[in-house]
Amino acid sequence: MKYLHELAQTERLLDRILELTVALGDDMDRDLRERGLTRSRAQVIWRVAGQGPMTQRALADALGVSARNVTGLVDGLVQTGFVTREPHPDDRRAALITLTQRGVATASDLRRGHEQLARTLFEGMPAQQLDAFADGIDHVLRVVRAALADRAG
Amino acid sequence: MKYLHELAQTERLLDRILELTVALGDDMDRDLRERGLTRSRAQVIWRVAGQGPMTQRALADALGVSARNVTGLVDGLVQTGFVTREPHPDDRRAALITLTQRGVATASDLRRGHEQLARTLFEGMPAQQLDAFADGIDHVLRVVRAALADRAG
DNA sequence: TATTGTTATACTCTATAACTATA
DNA sequence: TATAGTTATAGAGTATAACAATA
Numbered sequence: 001m002k003y004l005h006e007l008a009q010t011e012r013l014l015d016r017i018l019e020l021t022v023a024l025g026d027d028m029d030r031d032l033r034e035r036g037l038t039r040s041r042a043q044v045i046w047r048v049a050g051q052g053p054m055t056q057r058a059l060a061d062a063l064g065v066s067a068r069n070v071t072g073l074v075d076g077l078v079q080t081g082f083v084t085r086e087p088h089p090d091d092r093r094a095a096l097i098t099l100t101q102r103g104v105a106t107a108s109d110l111r112r113g114h115e116q117l118a119r120t121l122f123e124g125m126p127a128q129q130l131d132a133f134a135d136g137i138d139h140v141l142r143v144v145r146a147a148l149a150d151r152a153g
Numbered sequence: 154m155k156y157l158h159e160l161a162q163t164e165r166l167l168d169r170i171l172e173l174t175v176a177l178g179d180d181m182d183r184d185l186r187e188r189g190l191t192r193s194r195a196q197v198i199w200r201v202a203g204q205g206p207m208t209q210r211a212l213a214d215a216l217g218v219s220a221r222n223v224t225g226l227v228d229g230l231v232q233t234g235f236v237t238r239e240p241h242p243d244d245r246r247a248a249l250i251t252l253t254q255r256g257v258a259t260a261s262d263l264r265r266g267h268e269q270l271a272r273t274l275f276e277g278m279p280a281q282q283l284d285a286f287a288d289g290i291d292h293v294l295r296v297v298r299a300a301l302a303d304r305a306g
Numbered sequence: 307t308a309t310t311g312t313t314a315t316a317c318t319c320t321a322t323a324a325c326t327a328t329a
Numbered sequence: 330t331a332t333a334g335t336t337a338t339a340g341a342g343t344a345t346a347a348c349a350a351t352a
Contacts, residue, residue, distance in 0.1 A: 136286030
């Protein structure tokens with residue numbers, strides 16, 4: 001019976017991890033929605049803010065989605081005033097996705113929100129527990145990555 | 154400079170947690186896709202398997218989505234042969250969403266997959282580390298839940 | 307009157323395939 | 330020929346509002 005008990009324990013832990021993923025996602029979605037953004041669109045802003053103006057092709061590769069999808073995401077961001085399509089200096093086929101003033105300001109907000117979230121989540125957690133927690137995350141992350149690579153193989 | 158350093162450390166930890174949520178989601182999506190399911194539809198099967206035949210209204214409340222949404226999810230599950238709409242014995246307005254043979258078999262597969270995932274993720278993790286990890290998850294989950302409740306007002 | 311679930315309508319994310327303009 | 334990005338088409342999740350059938 002020991003085995004069954006241990007299994008139930010790890011399953012409960014898995015459930016809490018899954019619950020955490022949902023709760024974290026809900027929290028972010030709510031925040032983004034207040035800014036007129038979605039998770040996918042925010043990722044575009046995040047990338048462009050980090051790497052500077054880039055083509056849609058580069059965005060598609062970075063995000064791991066189709067070129068068509070990026071067209072739609074950028075359309076939405078242009079309409080809502082976060083980015084513009086600027087002509088590429090060397091390639092007339094391509095456009096450089098560039099943050100507007102609003103886009104830049106939003107990227108700063110997202111950055112601060114990320115810092116704030118990290119602070120809120122881990123403040124009051126002793127350094128020792130923080131380390132143990134980080135080790136656990138790394139362990140699980142490695143396993144999941146390996147499983148994904150295995151299936152993709 | 155100590156503060157900045159610590160902040161960067163917790164931010165990296167947050168990044169890994171977010172990366173884990175994405176990786177776990179991708180892994181589950183791939184598995185579900187092979188079964189002809191999506192995450193939303195699998196949740197319907199999971200609920201009905203756990204609680205027995207239920208109305209769409211009950212499903213909508215349990216999943217926290219609109220009644221319209223459930224209509225669409227059930228439509229998809231009926232078309233793909235996982236559930237049927239059975240007449241409710243006491244209320245002719247309502248239908249009881251019921252698992253087909255395929256639905257029951259799939260629910261068992263999902264259950265086993267959940268056990269297997271828990272086993273894979275945590276096997277080889279010493280009990281002590283497991284406890285520390287669980288504490289960390291609980292801590293973070295409590296904070297996020299509190300943040301969500303706070304915003305919800 | 308209130309509730310269950312549908313139709314009507316709309317937005318977002320996502321994909322493949324065909325096509326245009328340019329390299 | 331190859332590449333960047335669009336149009337065309339399609340499927341899935343999500344929402345609100347109006348409505349029919351029933352409680």
